[in-house]
Amino acid sequence: MNDMSHPPRDLAVALVGNPNCGKTALFNALTGSHQRAANYPGVTVERKTGRLATPGGRQLRLTDLPGTYSLRARSLDEAITRDVVLGLCQGEARPDVLVCVADATNLRLGLRLVLELKRTGVPLLLSLNMIDIARHRGIEIDLERLSAELGIPVVTSVAVRRGGTEALLAEIDGREIRAAAPPSSAWTAPDAAGLRALQREADRIVAAAVRVPDRRDALTRRLDAVVLHPVAGILVLLAVLFLMFQAVFAWAEPAMELIDGGFGLLGDAVGATLPTEGGLGLLRSFLQDGLIAGVGGVLVFLPQILILFLFILLLEDFGYMARAAFLMDRIMGGAGLHGRAFIPLLSSFACAIPGIMATRVIDNRRDRLATILVAPLMTCSARIPVYTLIIAAFIPDETVWGWVGLQGLVMFGLYAIGIVSALGMSFVFRRLLWRDVRGDPFMLELPDYKWPRVRDVAISLWQRARAFLYRAGTIILAMTMVIWFLTSVPRPPEGATQPEIEYSFAYSIGHAVEPVLRPIGFNWQIGVALIPGMAAREVAVAALGTVYAIEAAEDDSAELGTALAGKWSLATALAFLAWYVFAPQCAATLAVIRRETASAKWMWFTFGYMLVLAYAAAFVTFQTASFLGAG
Structure with a gap:
């Protein structure tokens, strides 16, 4: 135990874990409002840090690292996590302690990551998050056996409940944790055979310490039968998007x-x-x-923008985003996009900048670049003031079919044009720029449904x-x-x-x-x-x-x-909307494209093709509307 007469020094603690393991929720629960966001030096990967004091008086500097499945680092996000863990990230000190956060309902990949982290030599704790859900499903975890098999402390946590982090903080307080060793040149990234060996060892530990009932969660099974259905799932997705755009107005x-x-x-x-x-x-x-x-x-227009963000956040936290990505994989693949591009593109509804930055989860450079080039075509929240102004001024505030708002329907149509144009341009780019390049298969673990x-x-x-x-x-x-x-x-x-x-x-x-x-x-x-x-x-x-x-x-x-x-005239108003569907009027987005692609060429390429599209769309719209008598 620590000698409380000599307060321990501040500790640099990093949270690391698979995507969708509840790591960020745990970070929020621990730090509350005492957190800030910035970018790692030299890249646009976001870094969240916060401070807190444990019950024992230890001051912690907590960092929420990007989610990763392996230190092999196939994407930019995963590379940042690897470099921070190994002490190789410029301007970022090596953590004193790693807290590996794992989803207690699905430990296979989480334990494989733990086994990789042990090889780095950094003091390590395992926090089994969402333990309440695991117990509700009848999953029994022998914590002592699991700790013995792994050779590290194991605690449970429930990030979304008061007191759900007490065991983790008590473990940090109750152990004398040595400072992290200097970066080791002996560490090497595991190859495919090494990963398979680590996964076999993780599966052996799961079999020894975890007992799972012989049934799948009934609610998850019933929901997935609908939302992953090739026909019903598409209808559900369209209904969700339609509701979102109607809500933006109403x-x-x-x-x-x-x-x-x-x-x-x-x-x-x-x-x-x-x-x-x-x-x-x-x-x-x-x-x-x-x-x-x-x-x-x-x-x-701030209320409309916040409603749009609210829908995206709720869909992501509920677990629907990953399922929508699986559902759209075939459609997006036909247009030349990787299935993982769905989430960055949907995020671009809020703002193209985080959407472009989210493409870091795409391993293949060609797939990532294709997504970056079309992300600005998605209708971002910055277009809402323009769309709302013109729609409210020129589109009657009435209902069609007895219940659908005409203004919301027009807004939905503008978003649909953005989606279709993004898919269409991706198809063109694939045929012109990357005709002979084959994409990687789409693999993504579906998270459990949970209430945000x-x-x-x-x-x-x-x-x-x-x-x-x-x-x-x-x-x-x-x-x-x-x-x-x-x-x-x-x-x-x-x-x-x-x-x-x-x-x-x-x-x-x-x-x-x-x-x-x-x-x-x-x-x-x-x-x-x-x-x-x-x-x-x-x-x-x-x-x-x-x-x-x-x-x-x-x-x-x-x-x-x-x-x-x-x-x-109505023709001018419609042409103005057409212009803003395509126009590259956001300097910050262009700057992010330059940083993410490390090339000014792709920034100017994006600006040029979008400007041409905007002028052509406005020209066709105005001339057609004028010919039909709206000029």
Whole structure:
């Protein structure tokens, strides 16, 4: 036992385990709000660290390593875990203690990883997570026999329950854990034969220490019979996606009205307080037309973005994501994508950046690159402000078939176009770029169904809301200020009779690019919005809000949607939506593509092909709609 009169030094503890073993839930339970996220030096792999104090007074610095099945490291995520464990990761000290987290309901792969970790020489503990589920299923684990077979301490944990980490912390407190040895050059990655030998040893230990009842979980069997069925499973997936997009409109409306009303009151207060003439008039324009109209026009869509994230988080935690990936493997394989690409592409619905980063789980470089190239075509949350603005302004708020919202149906259609275009472009890339390259077979372990933990979902939602607010307070705010400056300077000369915006830099810029945009139905105001919108798609909404607020002059209270409905034709609105289905208007996404591919070539290739697609789609849409009388 530790001498409590001499508090032990801080320990660097790393959590390592297979994907879907509950490792991150255990990390959240241990660290609570005392955690932060960053990237490992030189790569875009996310690193989560946190601090906590054990009941015995030991200070722990905890790191949640990316999930891995083996230290053989076939993907970038697994390579980071291997390098941290071995002390080879630049800027990351070797852990003093490894806590291997294993799913107590399925120990085969978890124990094989334990046997690999033992060979590294780092002090090791095994935490059997989800032990409550294992016991409920009648699985009996002899902890003493398991500990003796492995030669390491074994404890149980339930990350989702209060007190579920007490045994783990008590084990850390109750043992004098030596510091990790320096990196060893003697360690070598196991080859295929070595892995098979380790798996045979893991199976022997499971047979000796674990007794599993001769029945499969009935609920899992019944659910999988439906969601993995080649026909019923596809219908379930479509129903889930349809519900998600309907909810984006229906559920978010009250919160959006509240936010919109708040910014409206704020703008009215500024307009009533400051005069319209002189220097204070310029300040009034900046605050009301630039800051409030621009940033407020983007923040109003936060509820819809959070609802989209909520669905994705719940589906992942419930265990449905992996099953959807299996279900889509045949369809995606026909389009030239690996089955593992489904989860990164579905994640790209929220944001293409984490979706692109999630491709690190794909082993084959060609498969990973193909997924990266088409991930930006998936309809990310940054498009929601644009889609919602145009749909609300031009699509009637009514139901079809008696119960389906027409606006939500149009939103679903835009998402479907993004999905189909991603599959189509992947098919083209495979035929043109990688015709003779064979893909690897798709293998993925299906996790058990389990109820998502409210606390974990809430933490993840808050992190995403904070990221969006940070984006609104930095990139969007900065671009809004630039847009306001361009639309307000130079000031009109004495005796000017035209709207003040016609004397501005923005008016000159817009008219300079208008000839290129005229064939697709775009006016000079849209041209002004598209240019700064290259920084972030949401900026286009802020830009349109600022341009039309200043242009309106005498009618500052007019909502942006109302202004667009009065100035755009339906053909222009539809062309604008078509443009945003394909347009590469996100500088951060392009930067991540460059980092993940380690090549500027693929970044510019993505920008180029998406720009061509966007112009072609907008041209066809505008010309067709105009021919049909919508121009």
